[in-house]
Amino acid sequence: MARLNLLEETRFEKLPVTVYPNQHIASAKVARIIANLILEKQKAGLPAVLGLATGATPVGVYKELIRLHKEEALSFKNVITFNLDEYYPMKPTSVQSYVAFMNENLFNHIDIDKNNIHIPDGTLALEDIAAFCMAYETKISDLGGLDLQLLGIGRTGHIGFNEPGSAPNSGTRLVTLDDLTRSDASRDFGGKGNVPVKAITMGIGTIFKARQIILMAWSQKKASIIKKAVEGEISAEVPSTYLQLSDHVEFVLDEDAASFLTRFDTPWLVKDCVWDDKLIKKAVIWLANELKKPILKLTEEDYNNNGMAQLAVERGPVYNINIAIFNKLQATITGWPGGKPNEDDSQRPERAVPAKKRSLIFSPHPDDDVISMGGTFIRLVDQGHEVHVAYQTSGNTAVWDDDVLRYVEFSIDFNKSLGKDTSDLERVYKQMTQFLETKQPNEIDTLEIRNVKGYIRKSEAIAGARYAGLKDERIHFMALPFYESGKTTKNSVSDLDINQTIALLQEIKPHQIFAAGDFADPHGTHIVCFKIILEALKRLKETESWVQDCWLWMYRGAWHEFESHEIEMAVPLSPNEVERKRQAIFKHQSQKDKPVFPGDDNREFWVRAAERNRETAKKYDQLGLADYEAMEAFVRYKF
Incomplete structure (x- = not known):
């Protein structure tokens, strides 16, 4: 019975999803899966072939793997890694490179053989990229494919740098980055104009061949795209929806990233609910918005036809529910954010006392x-x-840098007008100008x-x-x-x-x-x-x-x-x-x-x-x- 209830609750979800209270617990769970795979392969005398991701999402997993190495003697000597992607062009010594990222967040802290690390080369001549990509694919194939592929997800729905329009059978290749992807990376590069327009990425077809795929997402910032990836129709516009076709994929989410999934956002559509005041308020407002009707005009038929029959039966009549929620909303409105003095504050959001706060x-x-x-x-x-x-x-x-020069120029002129010595200011101004030029x-x-x-x-x-x-x-x-x-x-x-x-x-x-x-x-x-x-x-x-x-x-x-x-x-x-x-x-x-x-x-x-x-x-x-x-x-x- 419990299994049937779970299937009903997740019936909108087209692939397996595991939700943890927060990203720290989730990251530790994923790290343990990787560690167990490494240990299993060690016992069999085989290499563990891992596909790794970059960005903020997997950092917690890498931290836990480092801890397992240092505190529990987990060895990475039998591990071979292939990273998903790299910006192009990109020098490995650049702080924005994924080589630098992986070294800082994982490789420099474990005992992996550096010859077993593979990351797309962002320094290649354009004419050499196609051959490099073919060789990258061949290396993975010769090792029997990826045992496990870690993925994050971008707000365009990309996995790796497989942007909207990518084919499900695509291989490693040079791609053009979506404008939103470049915007999201702008802070790392000191502005969107500095973000490369291209990248080398492992293809969706390559990812699909992995024997196990784990896609991770944290925070409500990812909730909207997660809903599309998990519950939406398969579409080239959201490349992550292709993962619905895999029998070896699992989405690992924290509660915030999962919050837009039907079972969490509108649970009354998939199961009977425990109707507390908070959920009733959310459901009634949702119903009014769905039907584009004022709350006080919602009918019993509206409730019954939109998954809220249980609420109507248990807490009805529905007009009484409507009035209660309308009054709750009305009580949130106040022109007195510090509390209204000498008034009954039992139905007001802020206290009347003290009158002056x-x-x-x-x-x-x-x-x-x-x-x-x-x-x-x-x-x-x-x-x-x-x-x-x-x-x-x-x-x-x-x-902006030019604002700095403008204000210092003002300061120099103002001090000159007062007859003050500006030699120190002018010296600093010159140093600033020289620094900003390079x-x-x-x-x-x-x-x-x-x-x-x-x-x-x-x-x-x-x-x-x-x-x-x-x-x-x-x-x-x-x-x-x-x-x-x-x-x-x-x-x-x-x-x-x-x-x-x-x-x-x-x-x-x-x-x-x-x-x-x-x-x-x-x-x-x-x-x-x-x-x-x-x-x-x-x-x-x-x-x-x-x-x-x-x-x-x-x-x-x-x-x-x-x-x-x-x-x-x-x-x-x-x-x-x-x-x-x-x-x-x-x-x-x-x-x-x-x-x-x-x-x-x-x-x-x-x-x-x-x-x-x-x-x-x-x-x-x-x-x-x-x-x-x-x-x-x-x-x-x-x-």
């Missing part, structure tokens, strides 16, 4: 505060709360250049916070040490970051905290900054009583908003407040027109924010609630 807005980058919650920021100040903003990082990697992609800036970039972001943040009505003494610049590496890859978080955060929290003792709750990218600055806040609060909670009464509200960035069923506080904005928020964003001039790291969304930040806030308001309107100009949304984190 100390509110601390944590901004990971110097512009996240006004982009993500600028309207609420201004509202809190207007309503008389003691608002503080803390900029957690300097944001100095996200400033600067390589992703090369670490000099300390002076990093400082100027940080000063630019700082001056803009001050201007934005002042525009929101904040006094200078309530503007805090933290420049957390983890960020100050000068590279897009940051240092590890240490007690220095946490203790600095603890000191600020102790100084302010906030009643409410606002922090960026963007967790789609597990390696992004936002989630690192959020974890620092959590750890600081966790330590303070043991000794400081005020922490018990401190509420933590999460906001989202300029790209994505919380889903309607997740929102716990929605702050409506008038047309005038939308304009004020826009003007606060405009103070960040170095990020206007085109930021250094725009992601795959080319809209300006103020446009992204405006359209996102309008879309949130529109969703509430479509569900049958009031039609506001815009809304900023928040979810409370219970820590």
Whole structure:
């Protein structure tokens, strides 16, 4: 019976999927599978032939394999590896090369014979690539094929660098990279313009011949493409869907990457559910959106025809369900993000007491505060709360190089106008110019250049916070040490970051905290900054009583908003407040027109924010609630 239930629950899935609570547990499981294969082959006196992947996804697996080697004496002397791909052209000594990646993350830490390592050669002459690819295939075939192939998945659905349009029987070859793939790689190369347009990749046909294929994916950033790969129709537009044809494949996911699969996203479509309040709210909002009807117009027939008959029977009549969910949504809307004084707060998202709160807005980058919650920021100040903003990082990697020269030129001219000696400034300016003329992609800036970039972001943040009505003494610049590496890859978080955060929290003792709750990218600055806040609060909670009464509200960035069923506080904005928020964003001039790291969304930040806030308001309107100009949304984190 349990097996039948599982088959019913996964009936939309066209290949085997295993879901783990997080990527660390999943990575350890995959590493153990690889280790067992190596040991099995050792006993048989045979080599273990592995196909390896690069990128952020397999790093945890490689770390665990290194641990197994160092702590459990797992030997790799019988292992032969073939990497999936390499950029072209690419020197093996380049920090962006997959040779460097594999050495840093695995090969330099284990006892593998270097002659057993095979990675596509990014230094070949163009006319030699075809012969190299044929030889690569022959080497794999002569060894009897791959015993196990590790895969990640790109947001285009590519495996290896087999981009949309790749054939299912393709072999190792030179390919042109998709524009989205190059955008995703832009941070590693110091800008999309520096990302190679081509790569050498193992083909889908070659991957298919492996006796075992494991595709791994972590974070909600991959959830959308995972749903297409697992539940979608086989299509050249999503090359990973070809894996549905293999009898030897398994997808290994963390809960976030699996979150859009039917059994997790809309479980009522595949099984009977335990209907708690949270799931009922999600299901009713989903039904209203599916049928494009206001919540109060949903009927029993709508429930029965869309997989929600169980809910109608157990909790009906359905009109009572509709009213309950409508009221819950209505209660999330408030024009008083700091709580409305002298009012019953039992149906409001924030407490009425104290009437004037100390509110601390944590901004990971110097512009996240006004982009993500600028309207609420201004509202809190207007309503008389003691608002503080803390900029957690300097944001100095996200400033164009020519802006540095422009500001130093201004400083030289200004000092000359005051009759001051500018010889030191002019000397530094010359050094900066010489460095920038020969600067390589992703090369670490000099300390002076990093400082100027940080000063630019700082001056803009001050201007934005002042525009929101904040006094200078309530503007805090933290420049957390983890960020100050000068590279897009940051240092590890240490007690220095946490203790600095603890000191600020102790100084302010906030009643409410606002922090960026963007967790789609597990390696992004936002989630690192959020974890620092959590750890600081966790330590303070043991000794400081005020922490018990401190509420933590999460906001989202300029790209994505919380889903309607997740929102716990929605702050409506008038047309005038939308304009004020826009003007606060405009103070960040170095990020206007085109930021250094725009992601795959080319809209300006103020446009992204405006359209996102309008879309949130529109969703509430479509569900049958009031039609506001815009809304900023928040979810409370219970820590």
